Amino acid sequence: MVLYCEICSLPVEFCEFGKSFKKCKLWLQSNNNEIYNKLYNSDIKSSLSKEEEEKISNSLAKMQLKEERKLERDLINLQNSKILIKRIPRTKHKYIVAIANLDLLDPNLFDMKKTCKKFASKFATGCSISKNSEKKDEIVIQGDVADEVESYLREFIDSNGINIKIEHVTERFTNKKK
Amino acid sequence: MFKKFSKDDVHTRTNVKSSVAKTLKSKLVSQYPKLEDVIDEIIPKKVPISLYKCEDKIQLYVVNNEILFYQQFDDLIPELRLVHKYPDAFPSVQVDRGAIKFVLSGANIMCPGLTSPGAKLPEEDWPVNKIVVVYAEGKENAMAVGKLAMSINDIKTINKDTGIELYEYLNDGMWNFRD
Structure with a gap:
């Protein structure tokens, strides 16, 4: 059987060409020391000259460094971003609620379609997934249920131990006909 | 692909x-x-x-x-x-170590990567368009699947341009496909 790395999903011997080599190495060391020693503590025979070999390892290191920086940046972005609950007036006394930035949540935990159905039956309103002006998916609920949605999302986030802020926005009514 | x-x-x-x-x-x-x-x-x-x-x-x-x-x-x-x-069930070729990096980012395999000392080609001649599994020097497992863009004899003699057109490789969209 082939042993796959749990970090980068490749067969372990290809970790060195992956984007998270350092992490993969640590994982393998703690999980399967025997193979670790075989892979990294023995001389690898290669037909290439030393200079070429160095060139490869340099470019790989560069790529891995880039990837690490990117991950860091993403993490900071994630910490700064928040889920937006928008309360948008439709007529003077009617509102719809749009929830944006839901793609921040892990799609394995949070299924947009299912949640949409759930909202529809929970609030007895129409509920759909539509693309907003930035071409990102958002859930649109027909009805003034912003507070309920917020408490539901809070509960969901707390129970899963995710650290994401939720922000509430109410848009003003503007009479477009004028 | x-x-x-x-x-x-x-x-x-x-x-x-x-x-x-x-x-x-x-x-x-x-x-x-x-x-x-x-x-x-x-x-x-x-x-x-x-x-x-x-x-x-x-x-x-x-x-x-x-x-x-x-x-x-x-x-x-x-x-x-x-x-x-089932590694033995499919026809295979091997590329040298210098080519691994490029294959794993999805490049088609060029002939010199298949004919250099670290690489292995079969003895007999295989026709164009045959599906082959690509192995790498010093690695046990396959890293890509592709289609011959030239026959094996042509790869050996011409030794230029694309030798294998790549279909699937480690860590591409298919490898990470999840339903």
């Missing part, structure tokens, strides 16, 4: 009829004769086969939620995880 591939590219999912499954099996055996002994292991008799039709006329054959084969035109191409399970 699968550099960018996700479940959005899947159009329809259907279960295939048992008669179609039978022809699929016989086609597999005729294309890869060494699979004959294990064909029932790969595709168990009672388990339904699903067919996913995707963008660009690509079809995936799925059993137990695992992609086993895919085809774009006539040839059935094995998925890499299947190749890892």
Whole structure:
């Protein structure tokens, strides 16, 4: 059987060409020391000259460094971003609620379609997934249920131990006909 | 082919009829004769086969939620995880260490990478368009699947330009495909 790395999903011997080599190495060391020693503590025979070999390892290191920086940046972005609950007036006394930035949540935990159905039956309103002006998916609920949605999302986030802020926005009514 | 591939590219999912499954099996055996002994292991008799039709006329054959084969035109191409399970069943070539980096980012394989000292080519001549599994120098497992863009003799003599057109490689869209 082939042993796959749990970090980068490749067969372990290809970790060195992956984007998270350092992490993969640590994982393998703690999980399967025997193979670790075989892979990294023995001389690898290669037909290439030393200079070429160095060139490869340099470019790989560069790529891995880039990837690490990117991950860091993403993490900071994630910490700064928040889920937006928008309360948008439709007529003077009617509102719809749009929830944006839901793609921040892990799609394995949070299924947009299912949640949409759930909202529809929970609030007895129409509920759909539509693309907003930035071409990102958002859930649109027909009805003034912003507070309920917020408490539901809070509960969901707390129970899963995710650290994401939720922000509430109410848009003003503007009479477009004028 | 699968550099960018996700479940959005899947159009329809259907279960295939048992008669179609039978022809699929016989086609597999005729294309890869060494699979004959294990064909029932790969595709168990009672388990339904699903067919996913995707963008660009690509079809995936799925059993137990695992992609086993895919085809774009006539040839059935094995998925890499299947190749890892039955490494001896498919024709193979080997590239040198310098080429690994490029293959794993999806480049077609150039002839010099196949003819240099670290690489291995079969003795006999294989025709153009044959499906081959690509191994790498110093590595045990396959890292890509591709199609010969030249016959083996041409690769050896001309030694220039694309030798293998790459289909699937480690860590591409197909490898990371999840339903």
